[in-house]
Amino acid sequence: MAFSVLVTGANRGIGLELTRRLVSQSGTDQAKHVFATCRNTGDCKDLDDIKEKHDNLHILELDVTDEASYPRLVKQVEQVVKGDGLNLLINNAGFANNQPLHELTSEQMRHMYDVNCIAPIMLTKAFLPLLRAGSHANPDLSGEIMCWKRAAVVNINSRMGSIADNGMGKFYAYRASKAAQNAVTRSLGIDLRPERILVVSVDPGWVQTRMGGPNGKISPEESARRIVSTLSKLGPEHTSTYMDNLGEPLPW
């Protein structure tokens, strides 16, 4: 089964571990192509090390805020997947900080919004032709079937994107940008359902990465393991929803 995935922000943290897991799956979950993007392909040793053992990995350069580069990226992916299209887009690249209110600037708000909300929707838009091709290419995955191997967009969100769950305040820019990403997930899921493209927001957990810090509750490996396991169980009832890394629903 031709099954191709693209992960943004794959040079470290959760994106790196998602990539490691996706390239090495076997059996029917084996990905034919995994595209891992990072801002500097000349400085991504961990991805280079994975590639030495897995020739289904393709490392491509992408700053997600550089929209002008999207057509080139899409073309690079298309040249590899050809008519099979792309099946899974994981919008993982993200940025966080916690400027207290008296230090917060509109510039910081805009940058966070660019990375965490605008990039995921514009990248999804750029990859729609390939996702549509993925949705229609496999005769075994037709009709009403919706699943990650057919066509899906996964927005790596955060519990901090939940307005209902915010009992602690702070993190203005990050919370606002992830809440906005959730609004995007909801609309995209509704709009793309007729094309059998599944769209979800997933909170990876509090993870020991540069962003999550050393006190995170789980390792990036464990987060990636849970996310991939959850994605493999998604069906049409999950599109347009927001969940934790085990697939449990989160309140918007």
Ligand SMILES: NC(=O)c1ccc[n+]([C@@H]2O[C@H](COP(=O)([O-])OP(=O)(O)OC[C@H]3O[C@@H](n4cnc5c(N)ncnc54)[C@H](OP(=O)(O)O)[C@@H]3O)[C@@H](O)[C@H]2O)c1
């Ligand atoms: N860690 C947690 O506890 C936690 C909790 C909830 C949600 N999340 C979400 O999980 C996702 C991954 O986070 P992480 O913990 O793995 O963070 P991380 O270790 O800080 O990694 C962030 C990744 O995003 C990339 N990135 C940032 N800005 C980018 C840009 N403009 N263009 C392309 N790539 C960019 C970084 O690339 P560079 O190396 O080039 O900077 C890096 O690869 C994020 O969406 C984050 O919001 C994390």
